[in-house]
Structure formats: C-alpha cells, structure tokens
Amino acid sequence: MKIAIPADERNLNSQVCISFGRAPYYLYYNTDNDKADFIENTAANAPGGAGIQAAQSIIDNKADILLTPRCGENAAKVIHSSGVRMYKTVPGSLIENIELYKKGSLEPLTEIHPGLHGHR
Amino acid sequence: MKVAVLSGKGGTGKTFVAVNLAYANKNSVYIDCDVEEPNGHLFFKPVIMQKTDVNVQIPVCDEYLCNGCRKCVLFCEFHALAYIGSKLMVFDKICHSCGGCEIICPQKAISEKNKTIGHYEYGYSGSIMVKTGILNTGETSGIPIIKQLLKDDPYNTGKDIFIDCPPGSSCSVIESIKDADYCVLVAEPSIFGAHNLQMVHELVKLYNKPYGAVLNKCTDGKNPSADYCQEASIPILESIAFDRELGLLNSEGKIAAQESEHYSKLFISLLEKIRLGVEK
Numbered sequence: 001m002k003i004a005i006p007a008d009e010r011n012l013n014s015q016v017c018i019s020f021g022r023a024p025y026y027l028y029y030n031t032d033n034d035k036a037d038f039i040e041n042t043a044a045n046a047p048g049g050a051g052i053q054a055a056q057s058i059i060d061n062k063a064d065i066l067l068t069p070r071c072g073e074n075a076a077k078v079i080h081s082s083g084v085r086m087y088k089t090v091p092g093s094l095i096e097n098i099e100l101y102k103k104g105s106l107e108p109l110t111e112i113h114p115g116l117h118g119h120r
Numbered sequence: 121m122k123v124a125v126l127s128g129k130g131g132t133g134k135t136f137v138a139v140n141l142a143y144a145n146k147n148s149v150y151i152d153c154d155v156e157e158p159n160g161h162l163f164f165k166p167v168i169m170q171k172t173d174v175n176v177q178i179p180v181c182d183e184y185l186c187n188g189c190r191k192c193v194l195f196c197e198f199h200a201l202a203y204i205g206s207k208l209m210v211f212d213k214i215c216h217s218c219g220g221c222e223i224i225c226p227q228k229a230i231s232e233k234n235k236t237i238g239h240y241e242y243g244y245s246g247s248i249m250v251k252t253g254i255l256n257t258g259e260t261s262g263i264p265i266i267k268q269l270l271k272d273d274p275y276n277t278g279k280d281i282f283i284d285c286p287p288g289s290s291c292s293v294i295e296s297i298k299d300a301d302y303c304v305l306v307a308e309p310s311i312f313g314a315h316n317l318q319m320v321h322e323l324v325k326l327y328n329k330p331y332g333a334v335l336n337k338c339t340d341g342k343n344p345s346a347d348y349c350q351e352a353s354i355p356i357l358e359s360i361a362f363d364r365e366l367g368l369l370n371s372e373g374k375i376a377a378q379e380s381e382h383y384s385k386l387f388i389s390l391l392e393k394i395r396l397g398v399e400k
Contacts, residue, residue, distance in 0.1 A: 049199025049214045056193065056202045074211055078202045081209065 004063035021051030051075030072115035124300035128316020130287035144387035155253035155262035166243030166250035185229035192221035307345035314344035
C-alpha cells in the first residue's frame with residue numbers, strides 16, 4: 001500500500017507540511033517494502049489551482065492513502081472522485097504519522113476548507 | 121473625453137467624485153465598473169432600459185471522444201482541469217476561458233459552453249446615461265463584464281464618459297482605465313490612503329495616462345496623501361473638506377452637485393481642470 005504525505009523536507013524526520021497544495025515535496029511511502037520516495041511538487045508556486053494539480057499528481061502516482069493536515073475544496077473534489085482515502089495528520093514528523101496510521105490512530109479527514117485561492 | 125476615477129483604497133470617494141462629475145457635466149455617460157459592489161446607481165436611480173447577461177466560455181468534454189491523453193490538463197496554465205478515473209474534471213471558477221484546451225485536444229473531444237457570470241444594465245437618469253455592471257456572487261473575475269461595459273456603443277458616441285473604477289490597482293482596474301484620456305486619483309488623509317495612492321500613481325504612470333489627484337475628507341490635521349502628492353509632484357486638482365452635511369447627503373443617496381450650490385461650483389471647476397489636463 002502506498003501512502004502520500006505533503007513534506008517540508010526530503011527526509012522521513014521532516015515535519016508534515018501544513019499546506020497540501022503548496023507543499024514543496026510529497027513523500028510516497030510503500031508499506032510493503034518500507035521504500036520512501038520524495039517527489040517535488042511542481043505546482044507549489046502556481047498562481048492558482050495548486051491543489052488541483054497536487055491532487056492529480058497524488059492519484060497519478062497511485063497513492064492509496066493521503067495523510068494531510070488539511071485539504072481545500074477543489075483538491076478534495078479531485079481526491080474524492082478517485083477513491084484515495086484521506087486521513088488527518090497530527091503535529092509531528094512524517095515517519096511518526098506513518099506509524100500512527102499503521103496503528104489505526106489517525107482520524108479520517110472530513111473537514112474541508114474553502115481553499116486559499118492564491119492567498120497563503 | 122473619457123475620465124476614469126480610481127483610488128487604491130476603497131471608501132475614499134470614487135463613486136462620490138465620479139457621480140458628481142458626470143452630473144455636473146450633463147449629458148454624460150456614467151459607467152460603474154466596480155462590478156463587485158456597484159453603487160453609483162443608488163445616486164442616479166436610473167430607469168433601466170436594457171439588461172444583458174455576460175457569459176464566459178467553459179470547456180465541456182465528450183467522454184466518448186476523449187482518449188485520456190491529458191494534453192489539456194498539462195496545457196492548462198491555471199490548473200482548471202484534472203483527469204481522474206477516465207473522466208475530465210473542469211473547475212469552472214479557475215478556468216480563464218482562454219480556449220486553449222479545445223485547440224490542443226487531438227481528439228476534438230472538447231467544446232465550449234456558455235456560463236453566465238453576471239450582467240450589465242443601461243438606464244437613464246435625466247440626461248445621464250447610467251451603465252452598471254454586476255458580477256454574480258461567488259464568481260472570481262469581473263473583467264469580462266468590464267470589457268462589455270466599456271465597449272463602444274451608440275449610446276456613448278460623442279458623449280463624455282465617467283468611469284467609476286473598482287478599488288485597488290489590480291487587473292480589473294487596469295481594464296477600467298485602459299482607454300481613459302484622464303485619470304482622477306481620489307485619496308483620503310490617512311497613511312493607508314497615501315500608501316494606496318502611491319500604488320495607483322505607479323499604475324497610471326505605467327500606462328502613460330495624464331492624471332491629477334482629488335484629496336477628499338480633508339481636515340486641519342496631517343494629510344499623508346497631500347504629502348505624497350507633493351513628494352511625487354502629483355497635481356492636486358481639488359481638496360474637498362471633511363463635511364458632515366456632505367456625509368448626510370451621500371448617505372441619503374443624494375447627488376451633492378444637485379443639492380448644493382457649493383458642490384455644484386466645485387465639480388464644475390474640477391471638470392474644467394480635468395478638461396485642461398486632457399488637452400495638454
């Protein structure tokens with residue numbers, strides 16, 4: 001199973017990025033072999049629609065699970081139509097959140113914010 | 121002549137100045153380009169003659185023709201498209217109606233449909249033609265409406281036009297002043313007011329427009345906007361004193377130049393100064 005998480009830096013001890021659409025990197029973590037890949041977010045500085053493009057890339061990279069602290073309405077529309085399940089991260093590192101997810105301690109992300117639309 | 125009235129900050133008196141200039145000029149056209157919150161009509165109370173919807177083009181995808189190549193998704197600079205589970209998703213509010221996805225689609229699967237984002241209306245208030253643009257709530261850009269409002273039409277021909285701009289100095293303001301012969305910068309005596317005056321000043325310089333400032337709500341105290349005008353050599357066309365009576369007239373939707381001799385004279389003299397500025 002593949003888990004995607006927005007990341008501040010390219011290492012497993014990095015904090016989860018507070019923004020989904022404008023995170024600098026995404027971590028893809030394969031729970032079958034514990035392999036971690038960091039992929040740069042090309043939409044991070046987009047003038048608009050960053051969340052949509054980010055969501056598209058999560059799906060294109062075949063993630064099954066998305067762990068994120070928050071998600072805007074446009075990105076959520078894309079994620080929801082794909083079957084990727086979203087869970088809410090807690091403050092802490094990427095690896096801590098992956099461990100919490102594996103133990104079933106993360107809650108599904110149900111709160112969708114109306115989007116920042118260019119404002120950061 | 122076409123006179124645009126603008127100010128960086130909202131609430132400085134753009135509508136007050138534009139409405140009164142149009143009134144004092146007589147036989148003029150007043151165009152309210154502040155489509156997010158048009159309020160010039162509250163003063164003119166025009167009898168509406170015509171209402172026209174403004175539409176933009178939004179892509180629609182024929183699922184049978186689409187082969188999922190995603191060229192449109194990659195092309196869209198605004199990220200208004202996503203391709204998920206063999207379906208194209210279109211985000212209307214992010215789309216800028218450029219039509220690029222339709223051109224780039226090798227399958228000819230994309231066509232366009234109309235989407236109404238607002239309307240504009242024409243009406244008369246005595247000899248004044250009043251045009252108002254109204255953007256529907258929730259829509260992101262009023263520019264297509266401003267474009268329609270400022271298009272040449274038989275009503276405008278040979279008449280002086282007064283354009284009430286949206287606040288700020290962004291693209292909707294740029295669209296509103298594009299064809300103006302003169303820009304009136306309205307500013308109030310505050311640090312915030314002076315800062316935003318500087319922003320519109322830079323804008324009108326960039327577009328090579330003749331301009332002058334109207335300082336509104338002036339008191340005996342400090343006036344950072346007046347200081348900025350001096351510093352940047354902006355001609356001050358008029359200083360209008362803070363006046364409780366004027367506030368009252370405005371709050372009742374009355375046109376000061378119609379109600380008061382003092383303001384009638386003030387705006388006629390302001391018109392003359394603008395005319396001289398246009399001819400220069």
